[in-house]
Amino acid sequence: MASLPVSVIVVSRGRGDSLLRTLTGLTRLFHDSYEIVVVTDGEGQEAVRRLRLTEEIKVVPFADPNISAARNAGIGVAAGEIVAFIDDDAVPEPTWLTHLTAPFADPQVAATGGFVIGRNGISFQWKAHSVDRAGVSTPLRVDETRATALTPPPGRAIKTEGTNMAFRRSVLAGLGGFDPAYRFYLDDTDLNMRLARAAHTTAIAPLAQVHHAFAPSARRSASRAPRDLFEIGASLSVYMRRHCPEEDHAAVIARFRAERDAALIDHLTAGRLEPRDVLRLRRRLDEGLEAGRTRDLAPLPALPHSSRPFEPFASRAAAPGVVLAGRFRQRRALRARAAARTAEGASVSLFLFSPTMLFHRVRMTREGFWEQSGGLWGRSDRSGFLLQLTTFRKRLDREMRRIAVPRGLTGR
Structure with a gap:
């Protein structure tokens, strides 16, 4: 179909x-x-x-x-x-x-x-x-x-x-x-x-x-510490007006403030915020809550049909999933191969294992291939055993099975 x-x-x-x-x-x-x-x-x-x-x-x-x-x-x-x-x-x-x-x-x-x-x-x-x-x-x-x-x-x-x-x-x-x-x-x-x-x-x-990845923005730093809570407060007030019985508003706000306070204290304890930041953010949350109580709640008319025709995109992934794997010391050569195959239209997954217990990480590179790196004996799934005794081949097979369906490797 x-x-x-x-x-x-x-x-x-x-x-x-x-x-x-x-x-x-x-x-x-x-x-x-x-x-x-x-x-x-x-x-x-x-x-x-x-x-x-x-x-x-x-x-x-x-x-x-x-x-x-x-x-x-x-x-x-x-x-x-x-x-x-x-x-x-x-x-x-x-x-x-x-x-x-x-x-x-x-x-x-x-x-x-x-x-x-x-x-x-x-x-x-x-x-x-x-x-x-x-x-x-x-x-x-x-x-x-x-x-x-x-x-x-x-x-x-x-x-x-x-x-x-x-x-x-x-x-x-x-x-x-x-x-x-x-x-x-x-x-x-x-x-x-x-x-x-x-x-x-x-x-x-x-x-x-x-x-x-939670990239930084005007509302959040790279460490995920908040920079402003005004719109969060305003949106909560709007949401309550739209969906929550009025008699429940005070309890919802009290719980929300307590949750935000706990998060701010965690950021403060970790050094991501200073005491004056916490005071400012609490004040901004309250200002937002107040602003949301009077924000215009206009009716939502149906949206019209698209003003432009459908413009199909020709995917760059023209070939089935390709797997490359090797030792971390081979990373330069393997990354070059992965980039070359990607440029040819392949959807590439690169695995780099080091002789360590380092936890695994996965990212998509700027070139467009997927890279998983970590210790041969380290965790990928964070709920797994800290030490994963295995061989290179068995580890590769296990990691490929873990990602096979979302990565599109099932037809290999």
Whole structure:
């Protein structure tokens, strides 16, 4: 069966270097019908030019610090039947889009969400959750080998994470897209609640995986310490006005403040914040909470059809998955081979093992190949044994099995 046409939307602001890697990943997907839409400021537009993609993707100039409005601008030119979203500090696995969109073969499915991998490239940052009227997420157990369509109980929604989610464009547009009252934070959660209220089904697709690096921004430093909490507070107030009974507001705010205080103290203890930063951030949170109480909550009219036709992207990944492996001391030669094969259109996974117990890390390089490095006897899965006694061949086989499906190596 032919793939449904998909529009992949990336919103980027002030993170051109990070966007370069996201776009490199998007240009190497195993999918036969997708277009790329980048909603971005001048820095992001320069990143698109550096990759020589200006004539191959849709670029929407947008500099306002409002992620909901930016996403709606992307939807405005998105012509695919499915609209997928990924952040500009994330990189997709090659089969990401295939697994994320497969559940839409069921006409009842209106939305999907995938799993998110953290900074080390191995441990999961986000799996499956539901969310309630207070915006509190609760983990869900799902079969991690296949997609599962879920219907939440009244008052809850199936949570999709903004950096790895997709929707039927017709449903998303009919709901009015994203609410611009959420300039940052809870924008996707609000949409999840509106989907649930309209009795739409959401599927969780565990094999649809992206790597999320938490790049620094105006709101967060490279160490993930917050720089400002104003919009987080404002969005919480907006969310409560939209979804939470008024008699519960005080308790929700009290719990939220306590959680944020605990996080700030952790950053303070670790040396990522100073005492004056904590005081300033607490004040900004309160200012945001107050501002959100009076922010305009306008109706969300249906979004119009795309203003532009579908513009399919020709994926750079023209060949099946290729595996290269060797000792860490051979890294220069192996990296050169990996880059050369990648330039030829192969989707390359490079494994570099050192004679140590170093933990493993995975990253996609600027050249577009995947590299996993670490000790031959070290952990990859952080829940495994500290010492992994094995041979080179057995270790390679085990690591290949771990990534085979999302990396697209199953046909080797």
